[in-house]
Amino acid sequence: MKISSKLLNVIRQNKSFLIVGHINPEGDAIGSVLALALGLKKMGNNNTYPLSKDGVPEILKFLPSSRTIKQTPPKKEVDVLCIVDCNTLERTGFKELKAKHTVIIDHHIPPDDADKSELYRKSAASVIDTGAAATGMLIYKLLSALKISIDKNIATNLYTALLVDTGGFRYSNTSPEALKIACHLIQAGARPWDIAKELYESIPFKSMKLLGLSLATLDKKDGIAWITAATDMFKKTGTTYEDSEDFVDFPRKVKDIEVAVFFREDDKNVFKLSLRSKGRINVEKIAKSFGGGGHFAAAGCKIKGTLQEVQKKVFAEVRKAIKDAK
Numbered sequence: 001m002k003i004s005s006k007l008l009n010v011i012r013q014n015k016s017f018l019i020v021g022h023i024n025p026e027g028d029a030i031g032s033v034l035a036l037a038l039g040l041k042k043m044g045n046n047n048t049y050p051l052s053k054d055g056v057p058e059i060l061k062f063l064p065s066s067r068t069i070k071q072t073p074p075k076k077e078v079d080v081l082c083i084v085d086c087n088t089l090e091r092t093g094f095k096e097l098k099a100k101h102t103v104i105i106d107h108h109i110p111p112d113d114a115d116k117s118e119l120y121r122k123s124a125a126s127v128i129d130t131g132a133a134a135t136g137m138l139i140y141k142l143l144s145a146l147k148i149s150i151d152k153n154i155a156t157n158l159y160t161a162l163l164v165d166t167g168g169f170r171y172s173n174t175s176p177e178a179l180k181i182a183c184h185l186i187q188a189g190a191r192p193w194d195i196a197k198e199l200y201e202s203i204p205f206k207s208m209k210l211l212g213l214s215l216a217t218l219d220k221k222d223g224i225a226w227i228t229a230a231t232d233m234f235k236k237t238g239t240t241y242e243d244s245e246d247f248v249d250f251p252r253k254v255k256d257i258e259v260a261v262f263f264r265e266d267d268k269n270v271f272k273l274s275l276r277s278k279g280r281i282n283v284e285k286i287a288k289s290f291g292g293g294g295h296f297a298a299a300g301c302k303i304k305g306t307l308q309e310v311q312k313k314v315f316a317e318v319r320k321a322i323k324d325a326k
């Protein structure tokens with residue numbers, strides 16, 4: 001998708017920018033916010049304000065300029081509010097953000113009633129490209145269209161955005177264009193191993209210990225593989241939920257399964273589930289039937305009951321979905 005001249009004009013004709021990502025942010029959100037803020041600064045806009053309700057997760061603090069991100073919005077109204085890597089105000093975690101203009105730069109599917117919302121009416125210059133592997137790709141195109149040269153700091157942020165949203169250039173969204181942009185980012189100074197080391201080879205020792213305990217529960221049946229993390233495992237290792245963030249990736253690695261599930265015990269008889277699909281089963285539909293949500297291949301929900309009860313309910317739904325897909 002091409003960047004519209006409308007969007008370029010809104011950016012060229014204004015001076016102050018508030019750039020916000022989504023709650024519970026990952027590499028694409030933070031990387032895109034920072035790259036856009038750095039780029040606009042290079043245009044001579046000293047009034048750029050990067051914002052993230054939940055701040056910057058520990059693992060992304062290596063990103064250039066990550067310390068400039070604020071957790072509270074400015075008091076004064078800005079010229080342009082840029083909402084990146086999400087497309088509703090709700091996802092930003094803020095009730096109100098004051099701005100004369102609003103633009104959305106994102107690759108998620110907008111909600112069904114989006115065209116009725118005030119935000120969409122106000123943001124005519126937006127770019128929502130659901131075909132883009134990462135929002136970072138759209139930021140790259142925007143900066144290029146604005147003729148801003150991509151330096152090492154911008155490149156590091158954008159490469160991280162691409163790397164995270166393509167699962168390390170492994171997922172089916174790894175398009176020729178994504179790799180072409182990644183190539184340019186490396187030429188501009190992004191260092192793949194330095195970034196990969198920070199993202200994938202810097203697991204805290206205690207998190208690894210927690211993974212060991214959780215992996216010992218690995219089981220599989222009927223095309224489903226799963227692991228569990230019980231409250232006492234977190235206690236024993238001195239860890240928090242953040243330490244189990246990517247655990248569902250492990251049962252997903254098992255050969256010949258369709259769906260992976262991670263059961264996290266949040267309270268007595270309350271479980272938070274992460275579901276992953278290997279590409280054929282829509283796990284968003286399964287999560288939705290339990291009041292959760294997400295994407296086709298990655299979703300989550302919360303279910304009450306003993307572990308056995310919860311597993312019985314979920315596995316029945318997954319089995320049904322697998323049968324329907326045949």
Ligand SMILES: [Mn+2]
Nearest residue numbers: 028085135165
């Ligand atoms: Mn994204």
